[in-house]
Amino acid sequence: MSKLSISNVSKLFSTTRAVDSFTLEVADGELVCLLGPSGSGKSTLLRMVGGFETPTSGSILIDGEEVIHLPPEKRPTGMVFQSHALWTHMNVFNNLAFGLKLRRLPARDIRDKVEAVLELVGLGGYGKRLTTQLSGGQQQRVALARSLVLEPKILLLDEPFASLDQHLRERLREEVRDIQQRLRITTLFVTHGQDEALALADRIVVMRDGKTEQAARPDLLYREPATPFVAGFIGSMNLVDGKISSSVFAHNGFTVPVPVADGVAILAVRPEALGIVPADGESAARIHRVTDFGTHAIIDIDLPDAVRLKSMVTDARQWQAGQRIALQPRAFAVYRDDAAIYRSA
Missing domain, CATH: 3.40.50.300 (P-loop containing nucleotide triphosphate hydrolases)
Structure with a gap:
């Protein structure tokens, strides 16, 4: 021993x-x-x-x-x-x-x-x-x-x-x-x-x-x-600063319902958990680049204030640079004062 x-x-x-x-x-x-x-x-x-x-x-x-x-x-x-x-x-x-x-x-x-x-x-x-x-x-x-x-x-x-x-x-x-x-x-x-x-x-x-x-x-x-x-050191993680008001996290048009108290917070979502869907008209997000790895693709996404996020998708063919999209996180965590205060199911 x-x-x-x-x-x-x-x-x-x-x-x-x-x-x-x-x-x-x-x-x-x-x-x-x-x-x-x-x-x-x-x-x-x-x-x-x-x-x-x-x-x-x-x-x-x-x-x-x-x-x-x-x-x-x-x-x-x-x-x-x-x-x-x-x-x-x-x-x-x-x-x-x-x-x-x-x-x-x-x-x-x-x-x-x-x-x-x-x-x-x-x-x-x-x-x-x-x-x-x-x-x-x-x-x-x-x-x-x-x-x-x-x-x-x-x-x-x-x-x-x-x-x-x-x-x-x-x-x-x-x-x-x-x-x-x-x-x-x-x-x-x-x-x-x-x-x-x-x-x-x-x-x-x-x-x-x-x-x-x-x-x-x-x-x-x-x-x-x-x-x-x-969260940012292990694996790839999207970290977004924002504010929670009336149980909604918001960052420049990117909003996510979060059942926690109001205040500043950081939203963390993995690329594989960040869903995207095509959006018409003025959307909060636009595709910057599509990188096709065969088994999956990584979509680089720009928010209006130049914050860049990543989404992992199974098929790159329906996505292209410049396309407007809406973001739909499937799983995420919220941090405040350097500690996790909420994790989605």
């Missing part, structure tokens, strides 16, 4: 608070993604768990034992960096064997462990190759194998696929998820890619200014974002 407990951890760089009283429990075998924009503190937090940064305050426990005082090589963690950080003067086998040699394991045990983990990451028979002879995806597999061969209690992944092309990134993240589930290794994964987080995580922690904005399962995070920031 391997459990990670982060309690009230803060990190200050001079007068900048990179992480602010952050608390998180990662259960045994769970894969948690830290997701957020640049500067949100996610990589700094991961580096503190790995021992590459020292917290200004707080506690980091692995299986109930404090690890803040331990250097990286003494912690039961394995870290995979975006840059691979492989030794180019060593072949693949020696890259993996180096840490095991420091532990003074017998040569036969080292060989067996290295060969087993190379098979695990799909690189069986690659031990004698130099790392410079490998593709970017293969190098990242070696970096993952180098961490796994040490049998860490906690696996730390710091945007390991960011430098790879999209097709390879998607394939590798599926492989990493399969390996993680097979080993049942507790994993903390940093990414700024929302698709990556939604595809990989058991739970996503959205970070903002060093704090947790929301932590939830991917499906709940997508369907029930707690704040406008999360």
Whole structure:
């Protein structure tokens, strides 16, 4: 059983608070993604768990034992960096064997462990190759194998696929998820890619200014974002400022019945939930662009004040630029004071 407990951890760089009283429990075998924009503190937090940064305050426990005082090589963690950080003067086998040699394991045990983990990451028979002879995806597999061969209690992944092309990134993240589930290794994964987080995580922690904005399962995070920031950061979301009067939200001709008290508010509606219908005469909205992806189309819509919205439709052929339309949200949320006050059924 391997459990990670982060309690009230803060990190200050001079007068900048990179992480602010952050608390998180990662259960045994769970894969948690830290997701957020640049500067949100996610990589700094991961580096503190790995021992590459020292917290200004707080506690980091692995299986109930404090690890803040331990250097990286003494912690039961394995870290995979975006840059691979492989030794180019060593072949693949020696890259993996180096840490095991420091532990003074017998040569036969080292060989067996290295060969087993190379098979695990799909690189069986690659031990004698130099790392410079490998593709970017293969190098990242070696970096993952180098961490796994040490049998860490906690696996730390710091945007390991960011430098790879999209097709390879998607394939590798599926492989990493399969390996993680097979080993049942507790994993903390940093990414700024929302698709990556939604595809990989058991739970996503959205970070903002060093704090947790929301932590939830991917499906709940997508369907029930707690704040406008999360709503706009996870997936594609139309966010429209407006006012509610007499139970009607209004923004420059775009109106939606909403059974809440009067006042300023933000309406949030996903493109797939924003229906459109042709409209005659002067309408509040006009189609700016139609992008046909074959399986679906994205309609860019301009409101009279130049606010742009997106609608997802199944067939692009009945829509064209310049066409006037009316908007019919099928599902939406309303936010006020940075919190959800209403969600439609």
